[in-house]
Amino acid sequence: MNWRTFYAMLQRDGHVARRNLLPMLLQNLLQPLLLTFVFGRVLTSSGMMKSEYKNILLPGIMAISMMLSGIQAVAMPLIAELQFTREIEDRLLAPMGTQWLAVEKIVAGMIQALVSGLVVIPAAWLAMGSGVHISFDHFPIFAAICLLVALLSASGGLALGCSIGQTQIGLMYSLVVAPMMMFGCAYYPWSALKFAPVLQYAVLINPLVYASEGLRGALMPGEPHIPGMAVVGALTAMDAALLVFGLRQFQRKTVG
Amino acid sequence: MGIGMRLEDLRKVYDSPPPSAARGGAFSFGLVRSGPGDRGRKKFETVALDGIALEIRAGEIFGLLGPNGAGKSTTIGILTTRIRPTSGRAFIGDLDVWQEPVKAKLLIGVVPQRPNLDFALTAREILLFHGAYFRQGARERARRSAELLEKFKLTDRADQNVRGFSGGMMQRLSIARAMMHDPQVLFLDEPSAGLDPQTRLLLWDIVRDYNRQGKTIVLTTHYMDEADELCDRLAIIDHGRIIAQGSPKELKSSIPGGYLIRLKFDRVPEGLAADFQQLPGVTEVVAAAGAGGIDVYAGSGGPLIGPIMSAAQARGAELHDVHIAEPSLETLFLHHTGRSLRD
Numbered sequence: 210m211n212w213r214t215f216y217a218m219l220q221r222d223g224h225v226a227r228r229n230l231l232p233m234l235l236q237n238l239l240q241p242l243l244l245t246f247v248f249g250r251v252l253t254s255s256g257m258m259k260s261e262y263k264n265i266l267l268p269g270i271m272a273i274s275m276m277l278s279g280i281q282a283v284a285m286p287l288i289a290e291l292q293f294t295r296e297i298e299d300r301l302l303a304p305m306g307t308q309w310l311a312v313e314k315i316v317a318g319m320i321q322a323l324v325s326g327l328v329v330i331p332a333a334w335l336a337m338g339s340g341v342h343i344s345f346d347h348f349p350i351f352a353a354i355c356l357l358v359a360l361l362s363a364s365g366g367l368a369l370g371c372s373i374g375q376t377q378i379g380l381m382y383s384l385v386v387a388p389m390m391m392f393g394c395a396y397y398p399w400s401a402l403k404f405a406p407v408l409q410y411a412v413l414i415n416p417l418v419y420a421s422e423g424l425r426g427a428l429m430p431g432e433p434h435i436p437g438m439a440v441v442g443a444l445t446a447m448d449a450a451l452l453v454f455g456l457r458q459f460q461r462k463t464v465g
Numbered sequence: 466m467g468i469g470m471r472l473e474d475l476r477k478v479y480d481s482p483p484p485s486a487a488r489g490g491a492f493s494f495g496l497v498r499s500g501p502g503d504r505g506r507k508k509f510e511t512v513a514l515d516g517i518a519l520e521i522r523a524g525e526i527f528g529l530l531g532p533n534g535a536g537k538s539t540t541i542g543i544l545t546t547r548i549r550p551t552s553g554r555a556f557i558g559d560l561d562v563w564q565e566p567v568k569a570k571l572l573i574g575v576v577p578q579r580p581n582l583d584f585a586l587t588a589r590e591i592l593l594f595h596g597a598y599f600r601q602g603a604r605e606r607a608r609r610s611a612e613l614l615e616k617f618k619l620t621d622r623a624d625q626n627v628r629g630f631s632g633g634m635m636q637r638l639s640i641a642r643a644m645m646h647d648p649q650v651l652f653l654d655e656p657s658a659g660l661d662p663q664t665r666l667l668l669w670d671i672v673r674d675y676n677r678q679g680k681t682i683v684l685t686t687h688y689m690d691e692a693d694e695l696c697d698r699l700a701i702i703d704h705g706r707i708i709a710q711g712s713p714k715e716l717k718s719s720i721p722g723g724y725l726i727r728l729k730f731d732r733v734p735e736g737l738a739a740d741f742q743q744l745p746g747v748t749e750v751v752a753a754a755g756a757g758g759i760d761v762y763a764g765s766g767g768p769l770i771g772p773i774m775s776a777a778q779a780r781g782a783e784l785h786d787v788h789i790a791e792p793s794l795e796t797l798f799l800h801h802t803g804r805s806l807r808d
Contacts (some may be wrong), residue, residue, distance in 0.1 A: 211567065217597035224594075225585040295581040299591075299642065301547065303598035304570045465479070465541075465548035 215313055216304040221300075226282075237278040237325045239386035241270045241338055248396065249337035263341045264432055268424035269395030271329045272358060276393075276417055277386070279322030279362025280369060283314050287370030288378065291462050301463055309457040311367055318363030323355060343428050348438050357444040358420040364448060365416065367455030371462045373415070393417025398425065400433040419443045436458035467679045468523035468649045470544065470560040471514055475553035477514040477539050477705075513539040515705035517553070521683060521698075526676050528696035529685040530794065536705040537685035538578060541654050544683070545575050557650060565576070571599070574643035578654040584629045588638055589614065589623040599646035613641040615669075621751060635663045640671060651675060653684040657691055689794040701798060703747035708801040717792045725796040726761040726769060729786035731779065733757055740776040744769060757785070765799050766791070 226233060249266050252258040290297035334341055344353065349457050373381055392412045394402075399422050402409035412418050423440035425432055434440075490685040514536045521527045529537045542548030544568040545557050548640055555562045562569045583591050591611055596606035614620045617637040622630070627638065636656070643651060653672070657665045672695060676682050686692050687727055692699050693713045700710040717723070730737075738750045738759060753760045763769055764787040790796045 211600070212578075212600050213600045217594060217600075219598065221583075222588075228585070242692075262506045262529070263500075293578070294577070294584060296583050298575075298577060298581040299583060299595060300598065302545065302570055302575055304567050304600070305598075306567060438565075464546075465542060 210309065214303050215309060217299055218303070218310065218313045218398065219317060220306075222313070223320075225439070226321060227319070229433050233321075234325075234328070236296060237274060241277075241329060241437045242332055244359065244396075245270050245333045246336045247323065253340075254338070259282065260340045263337050264427070264429045265398055266328070266396065267333050267337070267341055267343070269393075271326050271334055271415060271428075272393065272420035272424050273390055273395050273458050274329045275278070275322040275326035275355075275358050276362045278325035279318045279359060280359040280366040280386070282321040283318035283371025284370035284373075284381075285306050285378075286313065287367070288373065288375055291371065291398050292375050295306045297463070303372075305421075306465055310463075311456050312367065312453045313369055315363040316361070318354075318366050319359040322359040322362045326355060326358070342431075344430060345428075347430060347437075350441075351424075353441065354420075354423040354427050354437075354444070358423065358447060359446060360448045361416050361420065366421060367449050368458060369446050371458035389415055391416050394421045396409060398422070398433045399435055412445075416444070416447045419447070443454065467681050469523040469681065470519075470521040470683070471556040472517050472519040472540070472544070472609065473554045473556075475517040475543060475715040477512075477536075477548065479511040479513055480549045497625075513705055514543075514550070516585060517676075517702070517705070517707055519700055519707065519710070524679050524681055524706075526672065526682040526684070526695055528692045528699045529683070529702055530570070530687065530689070530692045530699050530798075531685075531702035534689055535702040537702055538654055541629075541652050541661065541683065541685060542574075545556070545652055546570055571738075574646065574647045574648035574651045575699040576639050576643045576651070576653040576656055578658065580639050582630075582635055582642070584626070584628050584637060587620055587624050587626055588630075591627065591638065591642055595642050597646045603648065605796055609645060609647075613655065617641045627647060632659055632663065636660060636664070641669070648680070648760040650681045650683065650690070651736055651798070653682070655685055655687070657681060657688065661664065665691075672746075689798075690796075692794055698787045699794070701801065703802050711731070713794065716794060716797050720762065720797050720800050724763050725787040725790040725799065726763060726767040726773070727753065727786075727790065728758070728759045728761065728773065728784065729755075730757040730784055731806075732735070732782060734780040734782050737777065737780050737782060740780065741773065744772050744776070747793060764788050 245266065248258070249263045253260050253262055289399060301307060330343070369385070392415050394412065395417060399409070399412070399418060402412065419440045420436070422435040423437065423444065426434035426437050426440065496590070517536070518542060529540060531537050539548055541552050542610060544557065544562060546569055548564055555798065557569050557572055559571050560572070569733065583594070584763045586594065592610035592613060593606050596609060601609070613621045617640065619634065619638060619641070622634065627635065630638065640653070656668055656672070660668060673715070684695070696713060698712050699714070700707050702708070709719065711719070733752070738752065741747055741759065741761055742778055746769065747761055748764070750761040751760045751762070752758065759767070761773070770787065774784060
């Protein structure tokens with residue numbers, strides 16, 4: 210394995226990301242922050258929702274931000290580069306195994322997802338005002354879940370980016386991303402779905418459920434959440450599946 | 466000091482649309498029915514290469530000449546690790562490209578058919594990052610990129626994003642990028658497609674100059690003059706097969722007679738072709754595509770028109786059109802395929 214080439218490609222992605230920092234942050238953070246403001250500030254301050262709702266919401270918003278930015282960081286450039294501009298060819302011809310380029314994309318996507326997720330904490334705090342109680346008592350599990358969620362979003366981005374066409378991006382948002390966000394237990398804990406048992410178990414195929422619930426359990430252990438070990442197990446399994454599928458699709462798309 | 470290449474019986478069959486690496490031109494669609502293993506279902510496949518065997522010598526400029534869809538880009542794709550052959554082997558030096566692709570990539574530089582520059586970067590950054598991918602040190606990268614930008618007349622635009630570059634500038638930068646890591650073999654896929662005549666001449670100079678440093682150059686083209694001017698040796702490809710190879714001179718002298726007289730009559734009476742065959746200097750008479758067409762290969766052109774006219778009149782055929790082609794690769798291609806390269 211040629212780490213110097215790998216590192217040079219990471220530097221390239223970092224360079225491009227830094228150049229596009231502001232639009233990227235706006236793209237990934239504006240929507241979650243607006244949601245935070247409306248649900249976490251307007252509705253709670255006006256008394257239409259209880260103030261404790263803020264604690265439920267913050268980990269969910271963090272999970273959404275991480276998922277969206279990881280998927281976006283990996284899938285969007287890949288869709289364009291594989292089909293239209295073929296910009297990726299110069300890196301495919303670099304002296305490194307083809308699949309390592311996909312690994313590099315995942316590492317770059319994970320870094321972006323982690324940055325987006327960590328930026329949410331102070332930003333959402335500001336948007337929601339007082340009354341949020343985050344605990345960092347369970348830091349190791351928090352860090353582990355953050356890494357697993359980042360890997361989930363980046364490998365999901367790889368799988369999507371190598372599977373859908375340029376004309377299907379809109380469809381991807383309405384058919385994959387939107388339902389994932391709504392049924393991802395980001396705006397409510399999983400236990401809130403108890404009223405509809407079929408739905409409650411159906412949403413378990415949604416990876417965002419484990420991201421939201423895992424972060425909720427790590428940051429707000431007092432709120433209802435799926436047990437940490439179950440979350441870690443599910444995230445690990447989903448990461449592995451998406452990674453294997455994504456790498457295979459990448460190989461298929463890039464080598465004729 | 467230069468590296469040769471060897472292709473052994475390469476075949477490539479696409480069972481789905483070819484990937485981006487081979488796309489660009491139209492495709493020749495050979496229809497193949499798959500074997501009995503497919504439970505009798507009919508399945509259509511695209512045969513892009515049908516047993517290509519080639520030897521490219523170290524330090525030569527080698528050309529792959531053929532119409533769109535002949536298999537040129539697929540051949541380059543296999544040699545540059547971008548397209549996996551269905552069967553057969555490809556060697557760069559002693560390296561089996563598909564056994565050790567990473568080592569092979571270190572030896573080659575590739576200029577693609579259409580520019581695929583990294584649009585997120587400036588011209589200089591494209592060269593610097595390319596050097597970094599190829600493990601060049603920072604100082605070496607800076608020096609080499611500045612040299613290449615200067616050589617390719619891009620210095621004044623070096624720090625601009627390449628999105629706004631003209632086609633010719635992108636092409637120049639693509640070549641500079643391919644040379645950045647000083648590869649032993651340079652591949653150029655249709656390098657002069659879409660270039661104005663001046664830029665084309667500049668390109669030829671650059672290619673010759675790089676070749677003089679002992680590097681092997683492989684290029685594809687469907688321009689006869691480019692193949693003729695630039696290449697030491699050529700392979701003419703059509704429908705995934707090599708139909709002729711050798712130096713331009715050898716190839717041209719292999720055309721019977723050398724001159725080609727393309728004739729078009731209102732009809733071709735019996736015996737007319739035989740009459741032409743009797744004329745002095747005529748080496749071969751072939752019925753050409755289309756009704757009333759006859760191709761005459763001969764040692765001369767103009768002086769034969771009179772005798773041809775008399776012979777035709779004696780048979781009652783009326784001449785509609787005549788075209789005399791001097792010995793060229795174009796006539797060679799016609800001779801082998803019965804089609805013009807532009808068809």
